[in-house]
Amino acid sequence: MTAQGKLGYGAQPLALFAQDPNDTRGRLYPEPSSPTRTPFQRDRDRIIHSSAFRRLKHKTQVFVYHEGDHFRTRLTHTIEVSQIARALARALRLDEDLAECLALAHDLGHTPFGHEGEDVMHECMAPYEGFDHNAQSLRVVTNLEQRYAEFDGLNLSWETLEGLVKHNGPLVSADGKPLGKFADSALPFAIREYAQKQDLELHTWPSAEAQAAAIADDIAYDAHDLDDGLRARLIAVEDIRNVPFLADILEEVDARYPGLEEHRRIHEIVRRSITRMVEDVITESLRRIGEADPKSATDVRTAGHCLVNFSAPMAAREREVKSFLFNNVYRHGDVLAIRKLVAGIMRDLFARFIAEPELMPAPWNMDLKSIGESDLARRVCDYIAGMTDRFAISEHRRLFDDTPELG
DSSP states (O other): OEEEEEEOGGGOEEETTSOOGGGOOOBSSOOOOOSSSOHHHHHHHHHHTSHHHHHGGGOBSSSOGGGOTTSOBHHHHHHHHHHHHHHHHHHHTOOHHHHHHHHHHTTTTOOSSHHHHHHHHHHHTGGGTOOOHHHHHHHIIIIIOOOOSSOSSOOOBHHHHHHHHHTTSOSBOTTSOBOGGGTTSOOOHHHHHHHTTOOOOTTSOOOHHHHHHHHHHHHHHHHHHHHHHHHTTSSOGGGGGGSHHHHHHHHHHHHHSTTOOHHHHHHHHHHHHHHHHHHHHHHHHHHHHHHHOOOSHHHHHTSSSOSSOOOHHHHHHHHHHHHHHIIIIITOHHHHHHHHHHHHHHHHHHHHHHHOGGGSOTTTTTTGGGSOHHHHHHHHHHHHHTOOHHHHHHHHHHHOSOOOOOO
């Protein structure tokens, strides 16, 4: 299970099936190698120093930016995903830097105002091939970040781009037909556009590192939305007794710490839920890897199924947690009321910039006469998708007399 010369964290040898940083397929634009950093470490650093990464600080998920400093933003969520992804990679002897890199990049394409923003953007872009945040993340790192003298984008390694695009699995069948949520439509514009430049092998599974980052996203997502929902008092601790997985944890906490202060009680519930899910993924992944017996990263990609995942019982419990959060947090009346207001802001901005694109700042308002309707819509989409919550509100106030108060 180990390869001579492939060393991981603490001089632990990487598994044979880990992605060897010395065996990268390179970058779209060739660059000299670094004497001090692996390709994946360089990718990570480029992502952290990008403008899109900094903007995650003021992009939110469930709660919009004004509601308090204690709720998660896209940035804090990204850091939590990164921590879990590294923990999984370390336990499975994968390349931690690649897993971390993918975790850090996975939300770069999100719009302001969380999932409501994405839904509205997809609605606005429906006549122009739609919007998908994962595809937009690819667009950000391959096109929209314009910092380097020799290329647009960040010129990340093939393995990072592959994992970013396919972290949830293959996007097309072996004969090229779209799969999953794209089965009845087509692959998103950004993915099809980039596929003309570089083959990311959209029909295979991604690396084990990408799979670790993907499941880390699920774990962090469930835990922090539970935490935020409890702290915002959208749900009460007693409500989670209706979810068997969480009820077991609550009983364990109350038995060990009777009379514990509420904020500590919440923290104990959340941290234990993360631990149980992480430990389950490690155990189940080792089992799957043992059965598949991959001898290389290529074997992981061609295994035909995900190797880093929950066990079937834990997957069922995790779905119950998601269902509980959907019904009691995301669909809570207070949250829905805010979502309605921010949806109006997004629609207003899109309509105004389509009608009067010169109102966008430079360079977004340049060469407008030379682009067609579809290209203009994509430019407006790129501009709005890159906004933070507070900048979107500021732009709305600049352009409209009546901007809703979200607080």
